[in-house]
Amino acid sequence: MGQQGDSIADQILANLPTVVGLIGMFIIASLYWTDPGWDFAVTLRNSVTLSLPWPVGIVSVLLIRRHVRNIMRSESTLPYDVVIVGSAAVMVVLGLVSGPGDATLAALYANVNIIGTMSVISAIAISILSPMIRIYRAKTWTMAFLIGLSILAFMTYSPLGQMIHPIIPQLGDFVQIYISGASDSAFWISTYIGAIALITRMILLKEKLKPN
Amino acid sequence: MSFQLVRVDILAVFIVSFGTLLVSAFVLKGTKLRQIPTVEASFEAVRVATEKGTPLLFDTGWTGANFWGHSSGLTTLAFVPATLELLKQISKEAAPLGVRIITGTTNAVYAMMSRDFMEAGYAEAGHPEAFVPEDINFYPDNTGLVMSDVDKIHRYNIGAAVMIGGHNQTSNIVIYEALHATGAMLVAGEIWPNDNSMAALVADYLSFAEENIAIGAYLSDDPVPKAILAGEDLIKAFLIGVVVIGGLLFGLGVL
Amino acid sequence: MNEMAKINWKDTRLIYIMVFGIIYISSLAPIALPVPIVQWSKDFYTTINEGVTVDFNDPPREFGGVEEGTRVFVLNSGETSKLWGDMSEAVTTVWKDLRARGANILLWSSSPDNAATLNKYLLPLMYGINPQNHPDYGVKFVNLGYVAGGNQLLEQWKDDLIAITPYDAYGNSLADMPMMSNFNELKVEADLMIGLDARGLETIYVVRYNTPVLEMGGTDSASYLALSYTAGYFKGMIMGQRGGAEYEILSGIAGKARSYLQNTFTISTIMVIIMIVANVQYVLKKKEEN
Amino acid sequence: MPYLNTFIFFAAYSVLYKNNPMYRLAQSLVVGVGAGYLLVANINAFNRGVIMNTFVNGNINWAMLLPWILGLAYLCIFIPRLINVYRAVSILTLTVGMGVVLPYGPALFWTVSVGYAQNALNFLSEGLSVSTLGQLLTAVCYALALSYFFFTDYAAKPTTAFRKLGRVVLLVYTAMTITTTALGKINLVQWKVLDTLQGVPATWWIPALMFIVMLIDNFYPLRNLIGKGSEVSS
Incomplete structure (x- = not known):
């Protein structure tokens, strides 16, 4: 927007980081078509990967700092801010003193974050069943079709269908393998085409990689 | 340094795809495009949040994940420019209305870029003072993101949410269920197909797959990005042709 | 879709309580239920039991099934930590079967949480609290633990594993372990690969070196792994607790997967009944209004 | 630790009742422990990946300067x-990531499309079976679903019927998923329920206790005991 009147040279200068980035992108992409890869491309790829701890570190510190400030301002969330900052501090101290392999550090991570993840992932089941019960009404033919398929899926992926007739799970598996499989492919492939179009827009400096 | 050129067939497909899109950029200008529901709906969400007097949740989850280049990463990276531009435009819309935007992401680089784009949006709207850097929420993992989002939804009684990005193992539905509890308007477009199925279940407005990557082009007045979208149709039509005509030729033993 | 929403269950907490109730009751008194065995599970078992031929490249590779000394590389490189509760019984039963057949098992985890999950729930069950002290360790089983690098690492390991990763999860030298003497150049020295929700093996190993690959995942992993099975890259798949029950039946090894089936059976039955009743009610009401 | 493990798992569920201190405690722990762990892991990663390799045997390794x-x-x-x-480096990080993939x-998109084409009419040579019928259906459904994504009038209008069927194909995936x-x-x-019942030590009483507390709270709001208003509005 607002760049149509500029000369190509002006545009390139104004978008120098993007141009450099695009050159970097094609240097890296070339690795796919070369065997073995060329040294400069490999060095560039590795350097970017190796530098990633910096942004992660910066935003993690910002996250903790936000809660430190809340503590200092005695916000209403005080007890929770103390827990966040305190637990983060314990982890950092353990990690820096005993190393990242410290047993307590690993145990805390396993018994808080890994189990927390499993909890959130398991909560998906209830979060799906709830809207299914609320929403699934055959108001249109499409909805009726959707409900029919859901019943088929429930019968296929539990012993219910097999108990009624073996053809039911066979039908469900057929739908899953051949129709859902094709649908999944179309989804991904349209996304990949979209990604290549995005890169074309980037090459023509039409996609914003910086805010102004 | 010597190396050999490999996978030449894919290289040819790659070059032809780019060529098609580049030519389209200049030839197909002015072609009429259909609507993408989430573009307009995102601004509607700002207005809904204004009416309800609550902040707007702008959650992008794993968008920008795999900056290190995992094989599945292109799609999460392709979402970055589109969602950032949307964030900026939403910020511009929200700033004069006094709506607070609370973001959530699990990607560090994306969190930093969000800060930059959101600040610019508030500045362009003439309200730089309204920008609160602490509303850019980075979480160390998806679990922290989901649990904190749910907490914020309840605590601020969130009235509208734009969730364009990606979540882990369809955990977006846990956030959606919390949004249902507060009666929030939900605009969603997810990266992964299984996450999209969750959005299809409950979202008020939904876009998916390449539609989400195209949002940046829809937000621009420039005809060239839209012409490139038109070029995408040529590639899709070609691939459909490969399946239909190629299928016949293979089946009849010609190929 | 939700513009069509009309809440019959005004308080969603009823749904939550119902689900928990079903799970508790199913867990307390499991009964055996008939299980349909899907083709990809049969293929999984056949590959382990009888073998398979992989012919993406010339010459084809003949794999004769898992027997004494078969080198099996297990890649714990997907979302195992998040899906463990859905994969636990299948992985446990398959592991038991591999051990019973005398396989040499090499385990790699792609992330700390994946490693922690198996360390906490699987390895103690198989090899005790300190697996490295088990008599099988180094001879029939080696744990590489978490090694960073993802698919890039697999690219490097295909030629020389020990050169890139000289030590196991417990700091022991791999070169000193009898099992690793012929389990190094993975492109030819891994007879079978079993991925735990693993991605990318098709392009790195299958199409280039004809490596037989099997996959294990959660129930819904099928939505993204099925493509590779139908395309012939994966020679079989076991999905979720239903897959665990299928493998128990196929292999005759006793396990706990059936109690999970009772849970899904009860939930499915109730959901089907709710959907049918709610829709019949809806249609009748609509007719009345007309 | 088993107690902490069970507490975290079920406290996360307690938000289904309403936002409450148990949930917020669990959430704060997940964020705090996660942030601390991430910091430690990344300091360690940079140390092992860059710092330890910047000076090797007294010589500077120039390749390591770029990550710095x-x-x-x-x-x-x-x-x-x-x-x-900052913008230049963030854009480079984004584009290098894109370059890899x-x-x-x-x-x-080339190999999948060609693969579907090759197998579509397998029933002609291999006879009609569940598998060959499935392969034909896959090719047809793929073409239909792809047509759903047409953006432009010139492609979308003449294919309206196909796009509608494409939408149905996508819906099949949605419903099954x-x-x-x-x-x-x-x-x-x-x-996890089995783990609380059969694990050592048994921890089933933790979710049971939580349930009882929430039940009491439903009839007699526990915040009355503290005598303070809550910020939780739901």
Whole structure:
């Protein structure tokens, strides 16, 4: 927007980081078509990967700092801010003193974050069943079709269908393998085409990689 | 340094795809495009949040994940420019209305870029003072993101949410269920197909797959990005042709 | 879709309580239920039991099934930590079967949480609290633990594993372990690969070196792994607790997967009944209004 | 630790009743422990990947300077005059990431499309079976679903009927995924329930206690005991 009147040279200068980035992108992409890869491309790829701890570190510190400030301002969330900052501090101290392999550090991570993840992932089941019960009404033919398929899926992926007739799970598996499989492919492939179009827009400096 | 050129067939497909899109950029200008529901709906969400007097949740989850280049990463990276531009435009819309935007992401680089784009949006709207850097929420993992989002939804009684990005193992539905509890308007477009199925279940407005990557082009007045979208149709039509005509030729033993 | 929403269950907490109730009751008194065995599970078992031929490249590779000394590389490189509760019984039963057949098992985890999950729930069950002290360790089983690098690492390991990763999860030298003497150049020295929700093996190993690959995942992993099975890259798949029950039946090894089936059976039955009743009610009401 | 493990798992569920202190405690622990762990892991990663390799045997390794420069450049986001330095490095990070995976796009859409074409009419040579019928259906459904994504009038209008069928194909995936996801994830709940009953020590009483507390709260709000208003509005 607002760049149509500029000369190509002006545009390139104004978008120098993007141009450099695009050159970097094609240097890296070339690795796919070369065997073995060329040294400069490999060095560039590795350097970017190796530098990633910096942004992660910066935003993690910002996250903790936000809660430190809340503590200092005695916000209403005080007890929770103390827990966040305190637990983060314990982890950092353990990690820096005993190393990242410290047993307590690993145990805390396993018994808080890994189990927390499993909890959130398991909560998906209830979060799906709830809207299914609320929403699934055959108001249109499409909805009726959707409900029919859901019943088929429930019968296929539990012993219910097999108990009624073996053809039911066979039908469900057929739908899953051949129709859902094709649908999944179309989804991904349209996304990949979209990604290549995005890169074309980037090459023509039409996609914003910086805010102004 | 010597190396050999490999996978030449894919290289040819790659070059032809780019060529098609580049030519389209200049030839197909002015072609009429259909609507993408989430573009307009995102601004509607700002207005809904204004009416309800609550902040707007702008959650992008794993968008920008795999900056290190995992094989599945292109799609999460392709979402970055589109969602950032949307964030900026939403910020511009929200700033004069006094709506607070609370973001959530699990990607560090994306969190930093969000800060930059959101600040610019508030500045362009003439309200730089309204920008609160602490509303850019980075979480160390998806679990922290989901649990904190749910907490914020309840605590601020969130009235509208734009969730364009990606979540882990369809955990977006846990956030959606919390949004249902507060009666929030939900605009969603997810990266992964299984996450999209969750959005299809409950979202008020939904876009998916390449539609989400195209949002940046829809937000621009420039005809060239839209012409490139038109070029995408040529590639899709070609691939459909490969399946239909190629299928016949293979089946009849010609190929 | 939700513009069509009309809440019959005004308080969603009823749904939550119902689900928990079903799970508790199913867990307390499991009964055996008939299980349909899907083709990809049969293929999984056949590959382990009888073998398979992989012919993406010339010459084809003949794999004769898992027997004494078969080198099996297990890649714990997907979302195992998040899906463990859905994969636990299948992985446990398959592991038991591999051990019973005398396989040499090499385990790699792609992330700390994946490693922690198996360390906490699987390895103690198989090899005790300190697996490295088990008599099988180094001879029939080696744990590489978490090694960073993802698919890039697999690219490097295909030629020389020990050169890139000289030590196991417990700091022991791999070169000193009898099992690793012929389990190094993975492109030819891994007879079978079993991925735990693993991605990318098709392009790195299958199409280039004809490596037989099997996959294990959660129930819904099928939505993204099925493509590779139908395309012939994966020679079989076991999905979720239903897959665990299928493998128990196929292999005759006793396990706990059936109690999970009772849970899904009860939930499915109730959901089907709710959907049918709610829709019949809806249609009748609509007719009345007309 | 087993007590902490069970507490975290079920406290996360307690928000289904309403936002409450148990949930917020669990959430704060997840964020705090996660942030601390991430910091430690990344300090360790940079140390092993860069710092330890910057000087090797007294000689500087020039290849290691680039990660240092890129990393430090991120700090420029806090210096308004140098914001473009930060932008350059963030864009480079984005585009290098894209460069690694860019070729997978054409590789995938070409090989999948050709693969479907090759198998579509297998029933002609192999006879009609569930498998060959499925392969034909896959090719047809793929073409239909792809047509759904047409953006432009010139492609979308003449293919309206196909696009409608394409939408149905996408809906099939959606319906099947919603149900299989629910069934798969519910096994995770049961797995933890069994763990609380059969694990050593048994921890089933933790969720039971939580349930009782929430039940009491439903009839007699516990915050009355504290005598303070709550910020929770739901």
